[in-house]
Every structure is written in C-alpha cells, then in structure tokens.
Amino acid sequence: MNAFRQARALGQHLVVGVNSDESVLQAKGFLPVLMDSERQAAVLGCRFVDEIVPASPYVMTAEYIEELVESKGIDYFVHGDDPCVVDGRDVYEAARKAGRFCTIPRTEGISTTDIVGRLLLLTQDHHMGHLVDQPSPVSKQGVFASKQSNFLVTSQLLRAFSGALPGQKPGKVVYVDGAWDMFHCGHVALLRNAKALGDLLIVGVHADAVVNQHRGSNYPIMNMQERVLSVLGCRYVDDVLLDAPWQVTREMIATLRISVVVRGTICDTDVRDADDPHNIPKEMGIQVELDSEESLSLAVIAQRLHERRSDLFERHRKKA
Incomplete structure (x- = not known):
C-alpha cells in the first residue's frame, strides 16, 4: 500500500501490473497465497491506484515494456530500492536500459x-x-x-495517507467497524457496498488488545498502526476512527452523526460475548447487515x- 502511495506521488496516473499465478510460479517456484482475482480486487481497491494490468509477467521483456509504453502511455516503471532478481537477472533490466526506471524507498520494518x-x-x-x-x-x-x-508509523506517514482522503462533507454517514486484519478483497467489497448506503463512510479500527480479547490466539496478525494504514488506503473510505470502541453507543452515534451501522455476514473478529456490540444500532433501527460478496477471510488465508x-x-x- 505504501509503495503504491509513493509511486503515485511520482506522477498523475498509476498503472499497477498484477503478476499472474503462472508468472509467479515460474519466477519464484511457488504459487501466491492469494489467487489472481483476489489480488487484482485488492489492488483495485487502493485509492492510489488508477488502473491495473491483470496477468502481468513477473519478468518484463523489452517488447512487453514497449507495448505498455504505447498502449498505456507509461513514462516510468517503478520498484522499491531492494533488488528484484530472477535467475541472476534484474527483472527491470530492460526498463533501466530504456531510461524508464525509477526506485522508491522500501518500506522498512515490514515484509x-x-x-x-x-x-x-x-x-x-x-x-x-x-x-x-x-x-x-x-x-x-x-x-x-x-x-x-x-514497522514504525510516524505522524508524517499518517498525514501522507490521510491527505488522500476526500475530507468531511455533509450527508448520510455510514459506520462500519472491525479488525481489518490482513486487509484483503473481502474487506474491499464490504467497504464498497457500505459506502453505497450513504455519502460518508467512517471505518472503525479496533485496538490490538480488543481484537485479541475477542478473537484469541495471537490475533491480530497486523498491529493497529498497520491495519489503520491499510484502511486509510482504501478508495471507499472517507475517515477512520482509531481505537474504535467495541460497543457502538448512542453517544458515539450522536457524536459522529451516524445514520447507518453496517456489519458483514463474514467477520474476522468473532462476537463471543453475550451482548452484541451492535445491540444499540439494532434497537435504533439503523443496523444493516450486508452479504459478504467474497468468501475470503483471515481464517481462509x-x-x-x-x-x-x-x-x-x-x-x-x-x-x-
């Protein structure tokens, strides 16, 4: 997500190639954990991405680069400043020779x-x-x-992600909360459908301790800072509530001017308590349950x- 943000800052239009399963298998010797369609949907859900090229080859030839330059108007090919080598050969060798290669700083602390x-x-x-x-x-x-x-989250990094948000605007406020752990295409689909119910989508992200209390084991896999940046990077999100309360209260609904509270049919964070955290929205008649389009979940991964x-x-x- 941060790589997309950095790459987008280099120009006005970001095209992202999503390597095919077969291409990854040939280059790395193993298949990705997420399928083609799952990875493509996740990338399309990023607010910094304008367009994708599905089934992009892992190793780009000079001919393929020239084809992209002509068909997509590509000026530069971007990658992190860490080496990307297959069988002893630089994957971006052709782009370098063509004078169309740029590097961005690798995001430290997470891999x-x-x-x-x-x-x-x-x-x-x-x-x-x-x-x-x-x-x-x-x-x-x-x-x-x-x-x-x-992974260290600075105020500057938060501003860089938050600066891409469309900002507050009048209208119907929709709220949806969760762990958003290992942010994936299932989350993107839910947020897209939630946004369609109103004008402003606020997403609550629960703290690590809250997620662990209700989920157990060593959840969450990603800490709150990592999860918040993932949500901020989603194109359907207008604002994020950090360390969101587990219980959605009347005071919270009034303060944030929430008109609709959304829950998906597939939740990574189990509701194990006798009291449903969405009891009050249900009583107020503003709770909406959306069918989860994607079967992908953290448990599946x-x-x-x-x-x-x-x-x-x-x-x-x-x-x-």
Missing part, C-alpha cells in the same frame, strides 16, 4: 517474510491445536521468532498457509 512468519506461528498455535504438545516443524527461535512488528507451511518455512528461512 512478506515477516507477515508469513506471523501467520505460520498462528497456524501452529491455533489451527493445529491437537499438535500443540508435539515437536514443532516451525521453530519459534528461528526466522519467525516473533510476531511483533518493527491462514488455512492456505497451514497446508503449505513446511515449504513456506523452508523457503523463507533461506531467504532470511
């Missing part, structure tokens, strides 16, 4: 390796409860030793990693 590690630890401790007392194939003392994030945990652990151990 795919780190996130996969957090999820693999979750898989071991949560989805494999019947194996808890057995020797673990995933060492907690190795590359995935901690789920703690080193964790299950996919669980099925591939040995291969993923070995691959990321070597990479780290």
Whole structure:
C-alpha cells in the first residue's frame, strides 16, 4: 500500500501490473497465497491506484515494456530500492536500459517474510491445536521468532495517507467497524457496498488488545498502526476512527452523526460475548447487515498457509 502511495506521488496516473499465478510460479517456484482475482480486487481497491494490468509477467521483456509504453502511455516503471532478481537477472533490466526506471524507498520494518512468519506461528498455535504438545516443524527461535512488528508509523506517514482522503462533507454517514486484519478483497467489497448506503463512510479500527480479547490466539496478525494504514488506503473510505470502541453507543452515534451501522455476514473478529456490540444500532433501527460478496477471510488465508507451511518455512528461512 505504501509503495503504491509513493509511486503515485511520482506522477498523475498509476498503472499497477498484477503478476499472474503462472508468472509467479515460474519466477519464484511457488504459487501466491492469494489467487489472481483476489489480488487484482485488492489492488483495485487502493485509492492510489488508477488502473491495473491483470496477468502481468513477473519478468518484463523489452517488447512487453514497449507495448505498455504505447498502449498505456507509461513514462516510468517503478520498484522499491531492494533488488528484484530472477535467475541472476534484474527483472527491470530492460526498463533501466530504456531510461524508464525509477526506485522508491522500501518500506522498512515490514515484509512478506515477516507477515508469513506471523501467520505460520498462528497456524501452529491455533489451527493445529491437537499438535500443540508435539515437536514443532516451525521453530519459534528461528526466522519467525516473533510476531511483533518493527514497522514504525510516524505522524508524517499518517498525514501522507490521510491527505488522500476526500475530507468531511455533509450527508448520510455510514459506520462500519472491525479488525481489518490482513486487509484483503473481502474487506474491499464490504467497504464498497457500505459506502453505497450513504455519502460518508467512517471505518472503525479496533485496538490490538480488543481484537485479541475477542478473537484469541495471537490475533491480530497486523498491529493497529498497520491495519489503520491499510484502511486509510482504501478508495471507499472517507475517515477512520482509531481505537474504535467495541460497543457502538448512542453517544458515539450522536457524536459522529451516524445514520447507518453496517456489519458483514463474514467477520474476522468473532462476537463471543453475550451482548452484541451492535445491540444499540439494532434497537435504533439503523443496523444493516450486508452479504459478504467474497468468501475470503483471515481464517481462509491462514488455512492456505497451514497446508503449505513446511515449504513456506523452508523457503523463507533461506531467504532470511
């Protein structure tokens, strides 16, 4: 998300290529955890992205680059300042030679390796409860030793994301809250449909302790700062309530001038308490339940990693 923001700042129109499953498999030797359609929908949901190129090849040839220049009006190809090499060859070699390559600073403190590690630890401790007392194939003392994030959120970074928000405007206010952990296409679909119910969409993001209290295990996978930036980056969001209360109260509804409170049919954060946190909106007749278009959830992502945990652990151990 931050890479998209930085890339968009270099010009007026950002086109993002989404590598196909087959291209990733050929270049890296394994399939992505998320399918083509899931990744494409997530990228399209980002407010910094103007257009995508589906099924983009992982390694771009000079011919492919020239085709994009002509068909999409591309001026520059952008990547982080970390190396991107396949079989000893720079993926962006052709773009460099054409004088059309730019780098952006890599976002420090968070990486795919780190996130996969957090999820693999979750898989071991949560989805494999019947194996808890057995020797673990995933060492907690190795590359995935901690789920703690080193990602640092500064006020400048928050301003950079918040500055892209459309701003307050009069009209019907819609509110939806949640953990928004591992922000994915299911979240994007829910927020898109929620926004359609009014003029201003406010999204509440629960604190780490609140999510953990109601979800258990080592949830949330992403800390609140990471989750807030993911939500801020969604094109359907007008404002974000940080550390949102678990219970939606009358005072909160009045203060934020909320007309509609939304809940999806698939929730990553389970409601385990006897008292529904949305009881008051229900009593007031402003609660709306939206059918979740996507079946993807955090549990589904964790299950996919669980099925591939040995291969993923070995691959990321070597990479780290």
